[in-house]
Amino acid sequence: MSEVRSKAERAGAAAAVLNRLSTDEKNQALLRMAEALRQKQDDIIAANAEDLERGRQQGTSSSLLDRLALNPQRIDAIAAGLEQIVELPDPVGDELENIERPNGLRIRKYRVPLGVIGIIYEARPNVTVDAAGLCLKTGNAVVLRGGSSALSSNRKIVEVLHGALASTAIPPEALQLIEDPNRSSVDEMLKLNGLLDVVIPRGGSSLIRTVVENATVPVIETGAGICHTYLDETADPVMAEEISINAKVQRPSVCNSMETLIVHQAFAREHLLALAGTFKEAGVELRGDEETRRIVDWALPVTEEDYATEYNDYILNVKIVESIDEAMQHIAAYGTKHSECIVTADQRHAERFLHEVDAAAVYHNASTRFTDGFEFGFGAEIGISTQKLHARGPMGLPALTSTKYIIHGNGQIRG
Amino acid sequence: MSEVRSKAERAGAAAAVLNRLSTDEKNQALLRMAEALRQKQDDIIAANAEDLERGRQQGTSSSLLDRLALNPQRIDAIAAGLEQIVELPDPVGDELENIERPNGLRIRKYRVPLGVIGIIYEARPNVTVDAAGLCLKTGNAVVLRGGSSALSSNRKIVEVLHGALASTAIPPEALQLIEDPNRSSVDEMLKLNGLLDVVIPRGGSSLIRTVVENATVPVIETGAGICHTYLDETADPVMAEEISINAKVQRPSVCNSMETLIVHQAFAREHLLALAGTFKEAGVELRGDEETRRIVDWALPVTEEDYATEYNDYILNVKIVESIDEAMQHIAAYGTKHSECIVTADQRHAERFLHEVDAAAVYHNASTRFTDGFEFGFGAEIGISTQKLHARGPMGLPALTSTKYIIHGNGQIRG
Incomplete structure (x- = not known):
């Protein structure tokens, strides 16, 4: 089985566990993740140095190298971002409708996690942590596919986060990193209907176009702004x-x-x-x-x-x-x-x-x-939707949820 | 220019007009549509007879012929369906959020039409009227692509509806029927990014699979139920x-x-x-x-x-x-x-x-x-969503809307 499929399946199994966790259990896990990033910042910076060195050898532009670079201040800011996500209200479990029908059926509509979210992004390793934090807070498992230029950094960050999650209620398997740097791993993610509930591209317009044109999985188009x-x-x-x-x-x-x-x-x-x-x-x-x-x-x-x-x-x-x-x-x-x-x-x-x-x-x-x-008062966002379905504009935590109808009856049948 | 593209462009131009109409203007138009269907029922039944005759010659099964067949009772029920849509509350313009930021920015979130909706469906000509009514009520233009077995019926129904709309605030161009019976017209619709805001398939699982696998336009997956x-x-x-x-x-x-x-x-x-x-x-x-x-x-x-x-x-x-x-x-x-x-x-x-x-x-x-x-109390629906984005379960009128942030300032700039 391919790396992509096997990791998506494991994420799916973990999503079923995450779905049942309380807000407090999820918040505790996010705080452990933030703590671990700070504790292991030297390891992360060492891994990041490998990416930077490879980038310099390949003639990467200084502005891209700057976006890729991590230092103690940036890692602290990334960890603080997780702590800010902890402070945000958890939308999962919110009751959105409560209807009693004339036949006695009680129909309730609740917010539930989307399930497994795929994130496809470019060089910035802070997205690895941001996206993981936002998805896990909303009870979703996440399959990350970052740019190959940040692979050493992302691998180390995910290793650190997995270590942190091991002592929490969130199964480490809920966070998966695709390490295959080939474009084929992106293509495979885009066709994983039934395993990924949505794919969100974060990056430039050519990445977004690739995703929109090739995905059979539902996509939330983000970001391109003229x-x-x-x-x-x-x-x-x-x-x-x-x-x-x-x-x-x-x-x-x-x-x-x-x-x-x-x-x-x-x-x-x-x-x-x-x-x-x-x-x-x-x-x-x-x-x-x-x-x-x-x-x-x-x-x-x-x-x-x-x-x-x-x-x-x-x-x-x-x-x-x-x-x-x-x-x-x-x-x-x-x-x-x-x-x-x-x-x-x-x-x-x-x-x-x-x-x-x-x-x-x-x-x-x-x-x-x-x-x-942040400017709209929603806190951290997973991106800015430029499509009209599901969510439009800055996507805070509710954009990472779906809904579900739960119906209680006492034997009702349809006439 | 192809039939599909030119009709989608005309629908888009009409959508900009529809977007500005009041609920009353839209309701008046729907009532005119219902009236016209009843007045012209003989013409519709004559056109339907052509489809039935062609179906019989091609050996169509009796159950499919039954789904295709129209008679005065069925046309009356279809017209009554439009009148029921008139009774439903119009979600467009609803204010969903109203936020004042510390810097004085006033951010309001409103429901707006999606824009242009593509509906791809099979034999049943009642879908032509249902889908048109639901889309127009929510301020959307609609591009219909029905099954070729109902083409004569659909063409006559749309002609009757266009006649009705001519004397209303809704531009007749807001309702478009693709008459090309070839599969290529479906394929073209599925790739009309920028002209169609969403495509909704209504039909069996093979139709839905075709749409999900080939669309680059956002899709709402409906219906398949095990x-x-x-x-x-x-x-x-x-x-x-x-x-x-x-x-x-x-x-x-x-x-x-x-x-x-x-x-x-x-x-x-x-x-x-x-x-x-x-x-x-x-x-x-x-x-x-x-x-x-x-x-x-x-x-x-x-x-x-x-x-x-x-x-x-x-x-x-x-x-x-x-x-x-x-x-x-x-x-x-x-x-x-x-x-x-x-x-x-x-x-x-x-x-x-x-x-x-x-x-x-x-x-x-x-x-x-x-x-x-209807059983959930939402009234007529455009389908039952089995995906997790945008809408899940029976999709009433709000599922045919998007949202938009409107922000009032007095010179605010970002620091």
Whole structure:
């Protein structure tokens, strides 16, 4: 039997045990995991050094090496993340409906774990711990398939977590790491219907596309974000600048940062040149349409492909429109239904934009950077869903549960 | 452009209009649809006669012809179904969360339509109207792909509904019928990411398997039901007989009927022979394991394949077990996580079964035949979900919605 199938089966057997644990038993196990990570931080850092050394030999970029690197501070932060998950309310067992039917049937709907969750991700070893913590807290077993560049780190982290779980109510088998670095192990996970209840990809758009196109297992599509900020005719210029600069440069590498700034022509005439200067000072390359380049002569020309690109970098498209309708049409054509913003003083325009733009999170006069579990007050999240089924937007613990109807009768039969 | 793509695009454009309609506007349109079906029943019956004639020429079975056939009573019932949908509460616009963050951001979570829903189904032309009504009521556009054996009926029904919608707020383009009878039109729908928000198959297990295995669009898996009834040691014999007979013969062709009866050995020794006689009188063929055949010598031998088959017919597997654990193991191995039942007087056994069996609906002392939108009090349903994402069990109107976060700020940026 393949590594993937055998580990998924063992996870499934462990899920049946996890399903019956109390919140307290799960929390105790998470605290033990956090403690073990801190205790074994030297071993983890040593394993991480192997990954870093291999990466350097293979010419990995310094930004990727930085995402891969662990040190005592980062390990402490990862352990603290588990402790934060302990503080979150456990959704499992919540009663969502309680119906008594005329025939006396009592129908209750409860939150239950999903079962076995597959997580496919890239280099960052902190995802290994985050995902394990979120899945185990919600009573799910988890099959992790991290990037091969972090394999030594992930293997050591999982070894440490298994050691911690051995003295808890959570069976260590509930946490499985796929070590096969070949793409075929991903492909196999994507077809494990009946063994995996859902697969969640965490990573860049090409990983997400691979998963969506090849999975027969249900998928929650996450993350890809081509987000827009629209500066309407009546936008306050100071607010417009603060929000658009924040949406672009506060952290350009993440999914809820802005890729295209859309500007009403009247606002552009008055304020775009100054705003462009601020972006330039912040190190942002501007790519504009013809109207934009008439005002900002140093902007590069923008292409259709640029509008459809998630840069995750200090590059920004700028497009000038004649109306809010044209702005919304552009968003409908190029957006990924993640996070969209209008800056306006016109309440009617705000309401139209908020209701007509089809996205997980639509903002009036606030930065798209807030689309995040912590910023929404949900705590740690497993990702940001950009699909419309099951969960949309930041996915906190309830997104990792399903429901079940439990029906009590006293002999009812259907007539 | 292909028929499928062009109709899906037109549905998408109409969805943007539908999204803004009031409940009253949608209800008025549904009432017009019902009225038109009754007014044009002769045209529909004439079109249906073409399908029936073609079916007879092709040697279609009489049971399939019966499912295909329309008459004034059936058309009236279909129209009445639309009127029942009018009476159901509209979930769109419901506020599900309202959060004020310390920084003053106001985050509201609303129910919104999914967008464009694809329905792939088989012969029954009533699904055309049901699915259209449920999708339009929830503000969704719908792309229907019915079985080719009902094409004349479906074409006429959709023509009648388009005529009705022309004088309403719902754009007729929101309802699209794919007329291409080739399998390739199904395949194309399954890959229409970005145009279809979800595909829901309604039909037999081979249709559902085709959809799950080939779709890159999100799917809600419905319907396949290998359901069990477990008669525990302490089951009341009268209740055990009533419930198990009802689960099998009240309507054997549907997904929530029983395929395998599991009997505790102590109960079997006392009561199985009499119970088997009752099944025989009801015309049910029994296939039993060795223990069963020692008690019921006329039962045929059961195979592993039988345990994994959804008969939808007057055939029943019987398995004798030594314990509730063995019963639950059998269900975990062969069940499709649809509906499962325990008949017992032992409360501890009931609670174990209800919580440990992994299925959409788990019953204590009631027939599995109750897993149904009307029986649960939800009204008409689009299907019964057997997957764990988004919706599980009977899917009423809320299952046809997604959610959206709408955030009001006054200049907030992320620090």
